[in-house]
Amino acid sequence: MKIDPNSSADLSVQIAQAIKDAIICGELIVDERLPSEAELSDHFQVSRPTVREALKRLAAQSLIRTQRGASGGAFVNRLSFEDAYAQQVTTSTLLLSMNAVSFDTACEARYALERACAPLSAQRRSADHLATMRAEIFRQGQPGLTDVAFCASDVAFHRALVDGACNPVLSYQLAGAVEAMQPLMNMITFSARDRAAITGLHTRIADAIEAGDGSAAVCGLQDLESETRKLAADVFAARAKR
């Protein structure tokens, strides 16, 4: 682990990168303890605050965790699926909100990816996944449900569908696509009729998953995509007219 004293980049950036590289190339392995801040500042010939800034950068990416007290220090963190999932969701959400991504573009991506999961989910879903889907469908039919709660339930339904594929990598990759749509969906007001249409399609999809019929599930998702996009188009058109 070395830094280039002639580089114009900030020291804390260089140090963070050096440690990150060491982790990526396997020089530092999971749960291994990094040298203490004092030792690092000595090694890189910088002050402790500078080392600390570098470590905070890594901590922000869940690459390390720190522990206080005797035998504490910074440890290489095993990046868990949960951590990666959470990162993926916030990054995707911000990406969409900051780049004026159209509803259609995001929607297309989401459903294209979900359709990829459907056949696997139809084959492998556990009873639990199916139960979650049914429970969310039931919730969506409840009167007095707010639009925000309806959208949240929608996301939960789709998440169960994706998780049904029993492939954690797939679940992780889909996290952003599914959850980042929620803020966009929240901009829509759902009439009772819209909700019924959506819930009906959800039922169709759940039935297909239950029957192990992947292609039927794909068709259901296809129709749900059309329905969602039509709905959004109507809402935006009405809003533009006003």
Add this chain to the structure above:
Amino acid sequence: MKIDPNSSADLSVQIAQAIKDAIICGELIVDERLPSEAELSDHFQVSRPTVREALKRLAAQSLIRTQRGASGGAFVNRLSFEDAYAQQVTTSTLLLSMNAVSFDTACEARYALERACAPLSAQRRSADHLATMRAEIFRQGQPGLTDVAFCASDVAFHRALVDGACNPVLSYQLAGAVEAMQPLMNMITFSARDRAAITGLHTRIADAIEAGDGSAAVCGLQDLESETRKLAADVFAARAKR
């Protein structure tokens, strides 16, 4: 933007979270300048190094950028697709390498997602995307190509396929799935015969994309997945025997 003085969490974590929340909820908008470090430390009643650690955490996630000099400071950063893409790739790569994800699991996820892009790509790909695919196929046939270079070319081919869908959200979401496979693929040694089989399938896929035949491309990807998994299984079996 407030922090809870009774919380047990580190101050820099709390401050970073407070600013992050302000960005997510739109209280701070893109390119807006945050208060100076001195003002922030005054506002939160903490020292400047503590504020700086918080800012470094945010900078690590590309949520802010800092600029030195007069009229410098920290600015809310527009999260670009490039930044998000890079983050996604490193996170996915680390996730796979640190969690002993099986080759099959990662492979399944990758090809399932790619098949989702194929029909869109067949419809929308530009001449440029197609040219890239052809060029990579040509490169893969060159004698004397190292295994690592072969894998890199493979990734470039698939990236062009995905980008052909002309949906930046899709490209971003696929980044991790496609690129994170590279280290896993690099563990395989490709015989001349293996390479020919893969390159042949690539040609089949490119032909289908060129013809605008989405389902043929999906079939090609299906076969490529089988081929890849078979190949990997053979390599691992041979290695286990030794």
Add this chain to the structure above:
DNA sequence: GACATTTAAAAGTCTGACATTTAAATATCT
């Protein structure tokens, strides 16, 4: 052997200072 106490190591925080960068204000020259 079980429990309480001490101790030391490490991260977390603070204060205050200095260095460096950079844009804007000011001064100077043509």
Add this chain to the structure above:
DNA sequence: AGATATTTAAATGTCAGACTTTTAAATGTC
């Protein structure tokens, strides 16, 4: 007057050293 050089001030980047808090391990006591 306008262009160019200089100064200035504000902001981040860096440093040094001290103090606080947490925590596990060593030590001591019953």
